[in-house]
Every structure is written in structure tokens, then in C-alpha cells.
Amino acid sequence: MPDTPEVTPQEAQKRIENGALLLDVREQNEYDEEHIPGAQLLPLTELTTRYDELPRGREIIAQCRSGKRSAQATEFLRDQGYDVTNLEGGILRWKAEGLPTEQD
Numbered sequence: 867m868p869d870t871p872e873v874t875p876q877e878a879q880k881r882i883e884n885g886a887l888l889l890d891v892r893e894q895n896e897y898d899e900e901h902i903p904g905a906q907l908l909p910l911t912e913l914t915t916r917y918d919e920l921p922r923g924r925e926i927i928a929q930c931r932s933g934k935r936s937a938q939a940t941e942f943l944r945d946q947g948y949d950v951t952n953l954e955g956g957i958l959r960w961k962a963e964g965l966p967t968e969q970d
Contacts, residue, residue, distance in 0.1 A: 875955070875965055878927050881951075905929070926948055929952075
């Protein structure tokens with residue numbers, strides 16, 4: 867999805883610190899294995915039926931493992947009127963840039 871708005875991990879971290887919601891669209895088992903601190907889980911497989919649980923009027927940054935599923939989520943949510951940006955490279959790039967993750 868070439869026109870999907872994306873943000874680098876460093877920029878995403880700044881936006882999260884300033885109040886943006888980090889939305890993890892991976893599956894529960896992936897989230898339990900490792901996730902970015904503070905991320906809210908809403909699997910892509912459930913997004914079309916549960917997206918109304920997300921806050922309107924708050925910036926959202928969508929993330930997954932590599933950025934592909936979250937790009938789909940970003941496009942879907944933008945179509946629903948949400949202010950959402952994709953995390954470029956997903957949690958893989960987040961970790962590669964030395965940013966923190968945690969496990970449950």
C-alpha cells in the first residue's frame with residue numbers, strides 16, 4: 867500500500883509519549899510473546915467488527931510484526947475516519963533501533 871502514511875519508530879515513540887495510542891494488530895499469541903510497552907491489542911482478524919472500541923479524535927499508530935498487517939489496518943481505519951499512521955517496519959524495526967519491548 868504505497869500511499870499508506872508511515873512513521874519511523876523514533877517518531878512513533880515521540881508521538882506515543884505525547885498521547886498517541888499504539889495499536890498492535892497482531893494475534894494474542896504474538897502479543898504475549900513480545901510487544902511494545904503500552905500497546906493496545908486489537909488483532910487485524912477482529913478489526914472490522916471491533917474498530918468502534920478505538921477512541922476517535924486521538925492519534926493512533928498501528929503496528930504489527932513487519933508493517934504489512936498494520937498497513938492494512940491503517941487503510942481500513944482511515945476509511946472509517948480515524949487519524950491513524952502505520953509504524954514503518956513494525957516491531958522488528960522498533961527492536962532493531964534499540965527501542966524497548968516486553969513480554970507477558
